[in-house]
Amino acid sequence: MDSLKRAAIILELVENMKEQGSWCGETHIQKCGYFLQEMMEVPMGFDFILYKHGPFSFDLRDELTAMRADNLLELHVRPYPYGPSLLPGAAAEIIMKSYPKTRAKYKRHIDFVVKTFALKGVAELERLATAFYVTREQGEKQNVEWRAKYIHNLKPHVSLEEARLAVEKIDSLRFEAEELLKAVC
Amino acid sequence: MFGEDSVRGDFYKEKGGIPDFPVKTKDGRIVSSLVISDTLRNIPVVAVDYVFIQEDLLKAAKEWLEKNREEIIRPGKEE
Numbered sequence: 001m002d003s004l005k006r007a008a009i010i011l012e013l014v015e016n017m018k019e020q021g022s023w024c025g026e027t028h029i030q031k032c033g034y035f036l037q038e039m040m041e042v043p044m045g046f047d048f049i050l051y052k053h054g055p056f057s058f059d060l061r062d063e064l065t066a067m068r069a070d071n072l073l074e075l076h077v078r079p080y081p082y083g084p085s086l087l088p089g090a091a092a093e094i095i096m097k098s099y100p101k102t103r104a105k106y107k108r109h110i111d112f113v114v115k116t117f118a119l120k121g122v123a124e125l126e127r128l129a130t131a132f133y134v135t136r137e138q139g140e141k142q143n144v145e146w147r148a149k150y151i152h153n154l155k156p157h158v159s160l161e162e163a164r165l166a167v168e169k170i171d172s173l174r175f176e177a178e179e180l181l182k183a184v185c
Numbered sequence: 186m187f188g189e190d191s192v193r194g195d196f197y198k199e200k201g202g203i204p205d206f207p208v209k210t211k212d213g214r215i216v217s218s219l220v221i222s223d224t225l226r227n228i229p230v231v232a233v234d235y236v237f238i239q240e241d242l243l244k245a246a247k248e249w250l251e252k253n254r255e256e257i258i259r260p261g262k263e264e
Contacts, residue, residue, distance in 0.1 A: 004260065026203060062200040069198050069232035077219045077226055084205055084219050098260040 003063075006044050007072055008099035009036075010063070011092050013110050014073070022118040023078065024085040026064065027053065031125040032113050033060050039132060039177045040109035048133075050154070054126040055133045108184055116173060127151075127158055127166035128173075135170060144168055187246060191239040199231040 013032060017024050034055045036042045046057040064086060067073040074089035088096075096103065117125060134147050134154070142150075148163040158166075204225045206218045219226050238246045250257075 005263075061202045062198075065201060065203075065230055066198045066232075069230035075203060075219075075226070077217070080214075080216050080220060083217060084203055094260060099263050101263050 001043055001045055004095060005099055005102045006063070007067055007070075008095050008102050009042060009044060009106055009110070010067065011072060011088055011096055012103045012106070013114070014086065015088055015092075015096075016110055016114040017118040018087055020114050020118050022114075023082055024087055025083045025122075026061070026086060027083075027122045027125065028118065029064065029086060030056055030060060031122075031129050032117050033057065034129055035117055035132070036106075036109060036113045038136065039174065040106075040113060041181060042106050042109050050130065050133050050137075053122070054129040108180060112177065112180055124166075126155075127162055128170055130155065130158070131163070131166040131170040132174070135167065135174070144171070186249070187238060187242050191242055193237045195233060195235040195237070197231070197233040204228065 010029075010033070013036060014024055014029060017028065017032060022028055031054065033044070033046065034048050034057070037044045037046055038048065038055075044060075046059045046063070048055040048057045048060075050056075064073060068075060068086070068089070071089040071091040072095060073086045073092070076085040076087055078085060117128070120128070130151055131147065134150055135142075138147065138150060144164060144167045147167045148160055151158055151163040151166070152160045155163075204218060207215050208218050208221060209215055210221070
């Protein structure tokens with residue numbers, strides 16, 4: 001996917017998150033970007049690794065910085081306790097208007113991710129994204145208990161019960177996402 | 186048009202994230218670095234985009250640029 005199309009998808013995602021009331025911090029964009037690419041199969045080409053607070057893409061972080069350089073995104077600082085937000089910038093509209101087909105193609109994917117994840121707190125996002133990452137990396141056939149223990153071992157600050165709930169939630173969301181993807185195709 | 190050997194590009198965009206980190210203030214509060222620092226909040230992202238051309242082609246290149254500038258910067262049409 002070329003970089004401008006990818007920028008149009010990120011802008012559509014951020015714009016939708018903002019409309020839904022998300023404060024669009026980088027962590028939220030990272031996690032929503034992760035689910036958009038890996039759960040909803042939008043081929044943005046970012047490489048995600050399991051990092052301190054769950055899946056994280058250094059490529060995506062660099063892309064967000066490059067988008068700030070191009071005035072596609074702007075940094076907005078909010079008072080304590082919120083972190084900074086990244087919102088569409090002065091040049092965003094040009095890209096949005098230039099890629100209506102790409103935005104339309106992935107609209108339902110983005111809607112699903114925003115509706116499901118954009119308003120969640122960062123701690124819950126970390127648990128859900130890690131549960132999804134572990135499910136994909138360690139085999140979907142591993143049962144809930146096995147995956148919950150695996151997550152708890154990786155991240156002891158996530159209790160076994162929280163990990164179990166996250167895995168169960170992810171299994172249900174994966175099913176919803178698969179149904180949506182079948183309907184879209 | 187001017188030949189690959191006559192033209193060089195130098196493109197760079199800053200990598201890395203926002204300079205946001207926790208700061209302990211004198212009264213013991215923990216706040217974002219961006220909230221308390223105008224400087225950090227306003228550091229521009231470094232982006233460099235230069236094209237260099239062989240000196241004897243400079244005049245022709247400038248004329249070409251004047252003629253084609255709008256076309257070059259116009260966003261491409263979506264396929």
